[in-house]
Amino acid sequence: MNAPVTADRRAILKASLVGGAALVFDARIAAAATAPGKPASTLTAFVRINPDNTVTIGSKNPEVGQGPRMTLPMLIAEELDVDWSQVKIEQTLVNEKVYGQQAAVGSTAVPTNFLPMRQAGAAARAMLVNAAAARWGVDASALTTASGKVMGPGGKSATYADLAADAAKQPAPDLKTVKLKDARQFKIIGKPVGHVEAPKIVKGEPLFGVDVDLPGMVYAAVEICPAFGGTLASFNADKVKAMPGIVDVVPVNSGNNPGNANDAVAVIATSWWLANKARSALEIVWNKADQEKVTTAGLAAFAQDAFAKAPAAQIAKKGDVDAALASAAKVVKAQYSYPYLSHATLEPQNCTAQFKDGKLEIWSNSQWPGLGLGLVTKQTGLKQDDITVHMLRGGGGFGRRLNNDYMLLVSQLAKALPGKPVKLIYNRTDDLQHDFYRSAGWHDFAAGLDASGKIVAFRDHYVGSGANNRPTTAAELPATEFPAQFVDNVLLGTTYYSSNVPTSWMRAPGSNALAFVFQGFLDEVAVAAGIDLPTLLLNTFGEDRIVPGGGGFMSPPVNTGRAKGVIKKVVEMAKWTGSKGSAPGKGRGFAYYFSHQGYFAEIVDVTVTGTKVSVDKVYIAADVGSPIVNPLNALHQVQGACIDGIGQALSGLSLTVDKGAVTATNFHQYPLARIDIAPRDVVVEFLQTANPPTGLGEPSLPPVIPAIANAIFAATGKRLRSTPFKLA
Known part of the structure; x- marks a missing residue:
């Protein structure tokens, strides 16, 4: 990001x-x-x-x-x-x-x-x-x-x-x-x-991007090349144009949008339902043979092959990891992974535009409309002063609406039909199959402990989405990922697979996956050391100080005093005495994470009945500086992000890629979190330290996922090393 x-x-x-x-x-x-x-x-x-x-x-x-x-x-x-x-x-x-x-x-x-x-x-x-x-x-x-x-x-x-x-x-x-x-x-x-x-919102009054209604408006549905990066060879729209209510059929492309430049054919009609139905009658030939080679099974196999070799690149190296592991009193090893995820916003992607008298007017729920405006300017050749963009509320964003493919597509359609307002709406299949996804990733960990339980060596070989051995958007591993800066012997290595699956920001980008694998593995290290994870982290952080970051958004400096403050606070809030639950099938899990300048520590209570995991209660201690501008909104943001993380862990969210395309078509294959997995209570306390205000909407998500995994281990003795969690 x-x-x-x-x-x-x-x-x-x-x-x-x-x-x-x-x-x-x-x-x-x-x-x-x-x-x-x-x-x-x-x-x-x-x-x-x-x-x-x-x-x-x-x-x-x-x-x-x-x-x-x-x-x-x-x-x-x-x-x-x-x-x-x-x-x-x-x-x-x-x-x-x-x-x-x-x-x-x-x-x-x-x-x-x-x-x-x-x-x-x-x-x-x-x-x-x-x-x-x-x-x-x-x-x-x-x-x-x-x-x-x-x-x-x-x-x-x-x-x-x-x-x-x-x-x-x-x-x-x-x-x-x-x-x-x-x-x-x-x-x-x-x-x-x-x-x-x-x-x-409660009364269902027009408010969102999809609610735009303009006189004389026509509606567009797009048939996008199913394989990422595929191109249009030819199409025949004669059957479609003969249908009642059809206004036009127009080839379009979001080629100015980095990461997802698929060709598409748009059907424009007097109603969206007519346009969407008519798509199936289009006769389209795609150039996609090269793009069909990518599969998730193939990527998983690539990761295992990569783990048998040295990393393609070393992003952090300190001391002698191999020697430290060889001489360690105990060595802990494990492999973790996470899948591609879709944002699946409840309001699908949409945008409305009208080109009239040489000027373009756009109604958008983009998360970064200025970025979209720049892309549209390049694509249409219009001057920025000749484009007006109205901001409308988005029905969920989570990073998806930062990518302005819908703005680019509808702007082309508006120019093709001057004078007519054109509303483009993705259907749910479009939304799932043509997203900018949270990247899948695989991690091969090893940690060495001395006789006192101190971490003396730490190694991670990360395999993720990339090109030319560089990560795609939001798929990077920071060189300062904890505990790299706090251990004497460290090797963080990366190998990137070449994939045409577009990746991008998702709520708590990067950290939504890294927190799970690092904090989950560190819980294993703590168990091997004979201590709990809060104690291991407090010992590892050491004295209060500012530890420099690696620069950039993903690697800010770390204030160990603030980190320890939230750890101690959540332990106090939950009356933590260890991970064992109060009865059989019950467990407690802890995790900490620092992201978006926010320090968060969380404890989760779970009950495991057979293969069903229920989150009973979540305790969250947060240091996001002060003042908290709107405490009510802050509480909602923290609780909402927490429940979002619970959904990623427990609702079965995972995407399969086959022949270069996502296979899920709707929520029956990509089940969003439902009310029955929500915890009975999420208790939040803010430590209003003498620091400037920092981020709130994202940093409570990452720790809850490993906290659940660690709680399940405490309840069952079973270690879950991939999301979504399955006990079957």
Whole structure:
């Protein structure tokens, strides 16, 4: 996954009267309060003061259930000094030149926007205060604000609405020096706030990308080459074009989208059902013989062959692993694996576009629409200023909507049918068989212990998806993967198989798989050492210190004090005395993981009855810095990611690739988590340490999977080394 775009943040910090910076104060609309109808006044790119003294705040990031539509406006409202009841929220258009990075990626919304959004609110407040000071002939320092009002000496007061027109004429303040509140003054940040869109979701009102309905709209379904990377040789659409309701048949390609450049043929009709049904009558010849060679069985065999040899590359080498293993008091060896996974968002991929008068308008639920906008610009040859992208809520994202294949396809269709709005919808088979998948992987581990139970050697040979011995997207193994930096003799090696199966980000990318194999294996090491896993990790981390990372998003520095803090906290929360359960068939499992700058330790209680595993309770200790902007949303994010991980472990999620294509066609072959596997309780405690806020939407997922595996071992004595877990 890409690191946060720090250049955007720097641009926001430098925003002033200079055009093009992230807040673009000179783009504000200075509306006179005395104008007919008393129009609203825009003070910054994010704040609009309405005549009734309500405030409309622009929410700039995509919403796919992780909560930025509320969280980011909360930051602005806090520093603007209005009551939350005065706030209205409006989704902005896509314009990264104005708003900075607009993406739901890597749990970065709060970490990268915590300061800039507060500065945006504080800047608007300063403009209002300065307007009042000028009106009353007093120094701005003599004025205070609260609840959308400015108060001054002698009982003077004015609402923001009264001051808005004058404030819009004020010079924009320097964001570097604009005064921010002390955390002790917060009235909105740190308070639980429900989601503004919850009522619409409950009532089923139009909200999501798939809900777009425009006059004269036509609908598209696409027949995509079944083998990844295949190309279109020829097609005959005569039968389809003769069917009632068919508008056109158009060949398309998502070739500007890295990793999945499949050819396709789109059927466009007056209803989506007609278009989807007509697909089966297309006569298509694909060029796919070379692509059909890839199978999951073949990849597994490749991994075993690779394990018999030295790794193709060494990404971390320290000391002499072979000698340390040879002289170790105990040696533990095991192989772990995990399958390809699909995101399987409940709302399938979709997008709507209209090309009219040389301009393209797009309605998208992309997680990174700005990235899609860039791809569409290259593909269509249009100028970016001639393309408007509306952001709509996505019915789940989990990383899938970061890949904008649907935007590329529908843009081609819109250009082929000028003037007509075109809505493209994938059916469930399309969605499963043409995803950007969580990579499959295989690991061959060995660890050596000295007589005291200390890890003196650690080795992993990882086999994963790649090309030219480089990993495909989100398939890499970081050279700093724990415990590599804390052991004297280490060898982390990689061998990559060449595959045309596209891989990409999935919720907690990389770590959603690596946590399971590393923490599962380390539990085996702890058992061999005669101690429990929390003790092994605490001993391995050693003294409190900052351990440098390897650079980049996947290898940040590690604060061992924070890591130990969450381990100790969850042990306290669960009253952990070991992994043995309170009765036969019951077990407890522990795991820790650090990802997206968040430190998480989790304990899971399970009951095993025959081959059925039930998760009874989950305890989660989290250190994601402070403050927690919206505790209610934070709790939902942590619990939701945890249940997502439980689903990966227990619901049977696994994809088979045969002849270069995914075989699953619907949920009967790819069963999503159902309510019966959800735990009765997920207890979460946040350690609000004196550190900046970090990611929340992803880092609770990785540890729960190995914690379940370790709990199953405690209950049954059976070690499960591949997901999904099966006791049969």
